[in-house]
Amino acid sequence: MNKQQLATKIWESANQMRSKIEANEYKDYILGFIFYKYLSDKEEQWLVSRGFDHESIKSYVNEEADDRYSSKSSAQQNLGYFIAYKDLFSTWIHMGSDFTVDNVRTGLSSFNRLISSSHKKVFEGIFNTLETGLSKLGENTKSQTKAVSDLIHLIDEIPMNGKQDYDVLGFIYEYLISNFAANAGKKAGEFYTPHEVSLLMSEIIADHLKGRNEIKIYDPTSGSGSLLINIGKTTAKYMQDANRIRYYAQELKVNTYNLTRMNLVMRGILPDNIVTRNGDTLEEDWPYFDENDPQGTYDPLYVDAVVSNPPYSQRWDPAGKENDARYSRYGVAPKSKADYAFLLHDLYHLQPDGIMTIVLPHGVLFRGGEEGQIRKNLIEQNNIDAIIGLPANIFFGTGIPTIIMVLRQKRENSDVLIIDASKGFAKVGKNNALRASDIRKIVDTVRERKNVEKYSRVVSLEEIRANDYNLNIPRYVDSSEETEGYDIYASMFGGVPENELKQFDKFWKVFPALKNELFDGNGSYSQLRTKDVVKTIQNNKDVNSFRKAFEGVFADFEEYMDHTLIDSAETLAIPKTEEAIAANIFERFSSISLLDPYEAYEIFATQFSDIAGDLEVIQTEGMKAVKQVDPNMIVKKKNGVNTEVQDGWKGHVLPFDLVQRTYMADQLNSMKKKQEQLDAIPSSYEELLEALSEEDKENISDALNDTNDAFVFKNIKAVVKVLKDDAISNRNLIESLQKAERLNTEEKRLKTEVKQDEDRLHLETKELMEKLSDDQVRYLLHEKWVKTIKDGILSLDSEMLTQFSKAIEILGSKYAITMNDLEKEIAETEKSLAEMLGDLTGSETDMEGIRELQLLLGGA
The missing domain is CATH 1.20.5 (Single alpha-helices involved in coiled-coils or other helix-helix interfaces)
Structure with a gap:
């Protein structure tokens, strides 16, 4: 299964296992075990690379082995930790019924004792939350052992033995954190920033940092560390060596601080590039130093980028902070709201050419008092670069609308870009979520500092001063929907006002002959001259020229995609290829008006998430993976226990139905006809029953169920035999029952044949997939990857014209009745x-x- 399927399976199983344990607590246990497995597997891989096999690991990987064979000191030096054979995750798995929860307690305790002194900051105490939480997994040792055993066997399914598996592991870790956040209520905000918001902030920062060879990034309220990781991942797209990114993180809550460290380490980030602190950001600021060597380790910490999602409007103690270097230039935030305290902390740690993004509540834009003075100072000292209004209900645990503020230490311009992105989102469960196109549009607007009607505006310093430094978004960007008005003259005498037709000026410009084909007018008021608006628009020569031009722009798109994706599938860089294709799509739209390129990008981005998963498989396993067929495993309950069993087969990369539609159309059509016949039989039963009178039903009651709305087929023969004694008066009843009986026979036959056909087709599909030629593989990948995107993009003109037609029809009928x-x-x-x-x-x-x-x- 791919990483999405595996992540979904692990989440569903883990959610069942946690029973009555709160999601916010249980996440610490499962994520802790995942991290332990990661470290354990990593040590085994390292041992194998040094010539160890299973037997020598078993014999010599322990604390007591002779120095000649000992790997303890070497592991501590190279990995920063050491896990003895008896404490390896794989050893636990293979212990079977000998395994107990005490094995875990011993292993976790030993791990903490055997950390290298050089890696104490990265690993020390990292399993404390898991270790103390084991007792909550059951009432006694037996129940705790079962709970832990179930959990580690579930986690054992996550692959961690190859380069690609870092992405799989990271994806699953992020997926689990996201789902736990969705179930954790208000506490979710303590450890998780929604992935889409994280990506948005990362893209803004990465664009600013392009071209740098070394980068320092910092999150002073790091939570699970996802913000830092996404910035690192996004920035790495533009760097030659991702190991030249150094990560700084600080977090107040111990269990969340442990999540930060685990997450950073598991992404393959070198321990030397991870600098973390457990402390109160506002009270315990850097400069950082190690108590053992304060002079040699002193670091005042100025970084290239800061990213943070601090707790909103939290109380804090500002006493004595007037002379704090972080606040002295701008002012001290009020004790009731620490929002600006966090912002100024972030800004203080920026290099002169650095950039920061921070999530804040809307109140920071307009509240007065100390906050108003800080805001004025930030504006006058030219630190605020952009303000982005986000949709409401986008964060777990709170429905309040929020903003992202982008700040810099030094800027060339003195204006502020204000974006109202509150209308761009998709509904996902109980929350709203930014779509890929929403993120792209915001990032493009920030990068290009664009003025977009009802969306964004670059506001001068003079205008902000005139508004007394109030930055409330609606003051500068009006994104509200226009209220519908009615023309008095048209309401009385009919006709469509010319000023209401002006809303379609962009269409009249592209389709110059269309307006006169749709309307007759005298300059001020017009009459709709056609009864079929849709047909008139579809037949218009300018409309058809537009559609042909649109198709022409994408005429070679499939060829481009085949070459870019399929021909280079095994070697291409996935993130860079995604960006290259996106840029290509936007470039094609540069000559197309009326259509929104971001809608096309959304189609591409949605599909590419699946393509990326396929590419990861192909790059790990080769093109042969496309022909591979896997057992389709499902979970069934047997004797009250969930058991995984095989239910047929499925494609490793290609779905069965795609192969069937492409190469097995005759068999599919034959099955479809039989299924249609089968589906029609219940209606025939209903017709027979409806034709019977209540007296008829009484006479054949033994052939019907208690409610007289279904036949009891096993009794029909006996009832017919009785009716035949008076065949003349009961002839119609006999015929109805015999017809029902024939239908039932036909129904059974069709069910059997459809099932046999399905089974036969399923096996034939498996055999065909395993024997696909290279040309067939290429064609099927084209159908799955390329054609779907091309068809989706080329449907945009039809959707646009449909909406345009409806708008004209509504306007035409608005004043039709005076x-x-x-x-x-x-x-x-x-x-x-x-x-x-x-x-x-x-x-x-x-x-x-x-x-x-x-x-x-x-x-x-």
Whole structure:
């Protein structure tokens, strides 16, 4: 299974295992075991690279072995830690029924004792949360052992024995953290920044850092470390050597601090490039130094980039902070809200040419008092580069709308870019999430400092001063929907006002002949001249020229994609290729108006996430992986225990249905016809039952169920035999029952044949996939990767024209019925009603009331 499938399986199993344990707690246990497996497997790989085999590892990898064979000191020197054979994760797995939770306690305790002195900051105490939490996994040793055993056997499925597996491991780790955050309520904000927000901040920072050979990045409220990791990963796309990125992190909560360290180490980051601290960022600032060597290790910490998602509007103690170098230039944040304290902390640690991004609540843009003064100083000292308004309900644990503020120490310009990105998101479960296109649009807008109507504006320092340094986004960018208005003249006399047709000016510019084909007008008001708006638009020569031009722009796109993706699948750099294709798509759209290139990018980005997974498999296992077929394993409950069993086969890379549609269409069509016949039989049963009277149903009650809405087929023969005694009067009933019986026979036959056909096709597909030629592999990858993207992009003009047609139809009908028409219709209705009232009879009082109502309606 690919990394997404494996991550989903592990999450579902882990979520079941945790039972009544809070998600926020359980995450520390499963993620701790994943990290222990990572370190254990890494040591084994290192031992094998030094000539050890399984037997020699078993014999000599322990603390007591002779120095001649001992690997302890060598492992400590090279890896920073040592795990004896008896404490290896793989040893636990192979112990079977001899394994107990005490093996884990011993292993974790030994690990902490055997850390190299040079790696204490990276590894010391990293398993404390897991070690103290073992007792919560069960009421006694037996139940704890079962819980731990189930958990480590689940984790054992994560591969960690190759270069590509760093990505798999990292993906699964991030996936688990994300899902635990979704289930952790308000506590989620303590350890997780949504991946999409993290990517957005990373892309902004990485673009600024392009071209640098060495980079220092810092997160003073690091949580799980995902922000730092994404910045490193994104920045590495533009560097020759990713090992020249140094990571600094500080976190207050011990268990979350451990997550930071685990996450950084597991991404293959060199321990020497990881500098972490467990402490209160606002109280215990760098300069950092090791107590054992304060002079030699002194580091005031100025970095190229700072990224942070601090706790929102947290209380803090500002007493005595007036002379703190972090705050003295700008002011001290109020004790009720530490937002600006975190911001100024971040800004202080920036190099002169550095950049920072920070997530904050909207209040920092307009609140007065001490915060207003700090904001004024930041603006006047030219530190605020951009403000990005995010959608509401985008963070786990809080629904408040937030912003990302981008700041620099030195800038060439003095204006501020303000972006209202609050409308761009997709609904994902209970939360909103930024789409790939939303992230791309924001990053492009920041990089190019673009003015986009109802989205972004570059605001001058003079305008901000005139607004008393209030940076509230709606003051500068109005993203609200325009309210619909009604033209009084058109409402009375009909016609479409010219000023309402102006909203389509961009269409009239591209389709110059279309307006006159749709409307007749006198300059101020026009009449819709066609009854079929859709047909008129589709047949317009300018529209068809536009569509042909759009198709022409993408005429060679499939060839380009085949060459870029398929021909180089085994060797290409996945992130760089993704960016190259994205740039190619945007370049093609440079000559196309009316269509949004970001919609095309969303189609590409959504599909490329699957393509990237396939490419990872191909680059790890070779092109032969495309022909590979794997057992399809599913979980079934047997005797109250979840057991994994095989249910057929599935493609390692290619889905069975793609191969079937491409090369087995005849078999599919034959199965489809039989399935359609099978699906129609229940309706035939219903027709037979509906044709029976209640008396008929009573006469054949033994052939029907208790509610008389289904046949009981096993009884039909006996009922027919009884009915045949009076065949003349019961002939129709006999025929109905016999028809139902024939339908049932046909239904059974079709079910059997469809199942046999499905099984046969399934096995034939397996055999065909394993024998695919190289040309067939290439064609199938084209269909899966390329054609889907091309078809999606080329559908954008149809979708645009459909929306345009609907808008014209709505506008045409808006004034089709005038107030005069409505008045006439009301008068006619009242007259008709008055006349009908005249036909009524009743008591004298009733008739007197009716006559009065007639007078009100205008009747005689």
